[in-house]
Amino acid sequence: MFGEFASSAEPEPFALQPLPLGEIKPEGWLANQLRIQAGGLTGHLDEFWPDVRDSGWIGGDAEGWERGPYWLDGLVPLAYLLDDPALIAKAERWMNYILEHQHEDGWLGPLHGQRGGKPAEHTHDAWPTFVAVKAMAQYYEATGDDRVIPALLRYAAALQKVLEDDPLFEWGRHRWMDGALSMLWLYDRTGEERLLEVARLLEQQGYDWRAHFTAFPYRERTDRSKASMDTHVVNNAMGIKAPGLSYRLGGGGSAKQAVFEGLANLDRYHGQATGLFSGDEHLAGKNPSQGTELCAVVEYLYSLEYLIATFGDPALADRMERIAFNALPATFKPDMWAHQYDQQANQVIACVAPENVYTTNGPDSNIFGLEPNYGCCTSNMHQGWPKFASHLWMKTPDSGLAAVAYAPCTIQTRLGDSEVTVRVDTDYPFRESVAIAVTVDHPLTFPLLLRIPDWAQDTRLEVGGETVASPKAGAFHRIEREWEGETLVLLRFPMHPRVEPRFNDGVTIHHGPLVLSLKIEEEWRQIRGELPHADWEVHPLSPWNYALALDPKNLAGSIAVEERPLGANPFSPEGAPIVASVKGSQLPDWTLHRNAAAPLPKSPVQSDSPQEQLTLIPYGCTNLRLTEFPTLTK
Numbered sequence: 168m169f170g171e172f173a174s175s176a177e178p179e180p181f182a183l184q185p186l187p188l189g190e191i192k193p194e195g196w197l198a199n200q201l202r203i204q205a206g207g208l209t210g211h212l213d214e215f216w217p218d219v220r221d222s223g224w225i226g227g228d229a230e231g232w233e234r235g236p237y238w239l240d241g242l243v244p245l246a247y248l249l250d251d252p253a254l255i256a257k258a259e260r261w262m263n264y265i266l267e268h269q270h271e272d273g274w275l276g277p278l279h280g281q282r283g284g285k286p287a288e289h290t291h292d293a294w295p296t297f298v299a300v301k302a303m304a305q306y307y308e309a310t311g312d313d314r315v316i317p318a319l320l321r322y323a324a325a326l327q328k329v330l331e332d333d334p335l336f337e338w339g340r341h342r343w344m345d346g347a348l349s350m351l352w353l354y355d356r357t358g359e360e361r362l363l364e365v366a367r368l369l370e371q372q373g374y375d376w377r378a379h380f381t382a383f384p385y386r387e388r389t390d391r392s393k394a395s396m397d398t399h400v401v402n403n404a405m406g407i408k409a410p411g412l413s414y415r416l417g418g419g420g421s422a423k424q425a426v427f428e429g430l431a432n433l434d435r436y437h438g439q440a441t442g443l444f445s446g447d448e449h450l451a452g453k454n455p456s457q458g459t460e461l462c463a464v465v466e467y468l469y470s471l472e473y474l475i476a477t478f479g480d481p482a483l484a485d486r487m488e489r490i491a492f493n494a495l496p497a498t499f500k501p502d503m504w505a506h507q508y509d510q511q512a513n514q515v516i517a518c519v520a521p522e523n524v525y526t527t528n529g530p531d532s533n534i535f536g537l538e539p540n541y542g543c544c545t546s547n548m549h550q551g552w553p554k555f556a557s558h559l560w561m562k563t564p565d566s567g568l569a570a571v572a573y574a575p576c577t578i579q580t581r582l583g584d585s586e587v588t589v590r591v592d593t594d595y596p597f598r599e600s601v602a603i604a605v606t607v608d609h610p611l612t613f614p615l616l617l618r619i620p621d622w623a624q625d626t627r628l629e630v631g632g633e634t635v636a637s638p639k640a641g642a643f644h645r646i647e648r649e650w651e652g653e654t655l656v657l658l659r660f661p662m663h664p665r666v667e668p669r670f671n672d673g674v675t676i677h678h679g680p681l682v683l684s685l686k687i688e689e690e691w692r693q694i695r696g697e698l699p700h701a702d703w704e705v706h707p708l709s710p711w712n713y714a715l716a717l718d719p720k721n722l723a724g725s726i727a728v729e730e731r732p733l734g735a736n737p738f739s740p741e742g743a744p745i746v747a748s749v750k751g752s753q754l755p756d757w758t759l760h761r762n763a764a765a766p767l768p769k770s771p772v773q774s775d776s777p778q779e780q781l782t783l784i785p786y787g788c789t790n791l792r793l794t795e796f797p798t799l800t801k
């Protein structure tokens with residue numbers, strides 16, 4: 168269907184090839200977490216929320232822009248990961264409608280991009296189609312539906328024409344990479360070279376993220392008058408993968424370098440304890456009372472998943488785990504029927520706050536609800552857990568397998584001419600050990616790469632009953648052998664409390680990939696809406712303004728960690744599978760300011776209050792918390 172075209176250079180291949188949706192099945196706590204998600208907003212949003220229920224994407228008269236596709240981009244992987252017939256039926260209904268209503272010219276979805284019901288000035292807005300196509304690609308991987316590839320090729324031709332007539336604008340201009348990655352996905356399956364031209368056209372017309380992350384002039388909390396698409400938290404979370412796309416499109420080593428400079432700059436000027444950065448909704452500096460929008464949590468995760476595939480760098484996976492196990496679960500009500508717009512590392516109250524600390528976000532931003540502040544997160548939150556699950560393992564270029572991140576799952580795939588099954592039995596990140604059973608149907612030689620986290624000193628590894636010399640932290644450990652029948656690979660990552668220096672010389676305590684926070688007794692107050700998807704404030708019932716008494720020379724002596732049973736809802740305060748205790752004293756002068764914890768006083772601090780035994784639990788288990796603490800003088 169494409170005409171004449173100049174030949175384009177082959178794209179740079181993935182360093183690690185993601186497995187198609189369906190080859191990794193969640194097990195254990197991860198499957199349980201996905202079922203909680205399916206039982207909450209994700210599995211039911213289309214039944215009552217007008218912007219999905221009556222979406223323009225399925226012929227309704229509500230929003231026909233990004234919200235339906237956003238929901239679909241998380242619903243599709245959730246449905247097929249769980250093999251859930253009711254969710255699969257929902258995904259199919261949407262896919263059928265979209266595929267059966269493709270426009271004559273190949274465009275997908277409503278014209279005029281009915282954003283909020285208002286026709287936009289451009290007839291063809293590429294942005295929402297980028298999201299829809301990501302969902303369609305996942306649907307194809309899971310089902311092999313033979314309508315998808317021809318439909319996407321027609322769409323690609325339409326997109327090229329649209330871009331030539333009406334170049335990328337507004338959100339699409341800053342989010343071009345989400346279109347480009349689908350063009351590369353389609354190229355990998357068809358070899359149609361013109362798809363590379365479309366990807367390059369997107370890059371050319373798109374915002375220059377590479378220059379943005381290299382020069383990075385955004386070094387302070389964004390001034391309201393300077394808030395722009397460039398300082399927008401979600402755009403930055405998505406944009407970090409742009410130099411990765413440029414690298415795949417021939418941008419070379421400097422494009423790769425821009426990714427790592429970007430990560431470092433976001434950490435340096437806006438970094439938060441969870442490995443994320445602040446933005447409420449513009450880059451907001453390092454104060455842990457600033458917010459981070461949920462859309463940025465799930466988009467940063469997806470960017471990291473894409474970048475790990477692109478570069479195969481284990482540091483990217485360390486960060487992915489840190490965000491997935493901490494920032495992601497924390498920003499939902501434990502039953503996943505409510506979410507926040509903005510989470511805070513030091514989140515000591517979640518209430519409607521006409522007086523607030525945010526750069527531009529409104530009073531509802533940190534309450535837990537159906538649609539707090541604005542409905543983008545209501546529709547975009549769904550991709551977080553499912554895409555984490557579908558990126559746990561990847562293929563190596565030499566026909567092996569790589570453990571990118573650890574969580575209970577089963578992988579079923581083909582390597583060469585053999586069926587390979589890998590069962591990962593673990594309660595990681597709450598426990599230290601990971602048991603991996605590799606089964607082949609006939610003897611086969613291939614490499615197995617195991618990511619050793621950067622914090623995991625003295626990792627113990629046993630392969631087929633034999634101990635392997637201690638593998639190096641912060642690297643992929645490579646096992647090359649002939650696999651036969653079932654072989655057991657046992658990993659133990661010793662977890663000890665670690666102290667990280669943070670804002671105003673305060674500290675955050677880490678344990679393995681988990682961030683630990685002060686457990687604050689809480690009261691949930693329903694303020695609006697109806698159950699089960701009501702809006703809630705959360706008020707503290709116990710003090711939060713503590714400074715820690717730590718002995719840096721004997722941390723293990725200052726912080727005691729205890730395991731608790733892993734129950735039905737580990738990401739909840741009462742279900743926390745580990746609990747730590749540490750001594751600290753209250754700072755009576757440290758109080759609320761503008762309905763948030765005032766910036767923590769510069770450490771070390773003095774306190775005349777008595778020392779108390781404080782309880783810390785994983786950040787992901789909390790709804791209220793203190794994560795960055797001042798420290799006491801000796």
Ligand SMILES: [Zn+2]
Binds near residue numbers: 460461463544545547
């Ligand atoms: Zn959002």
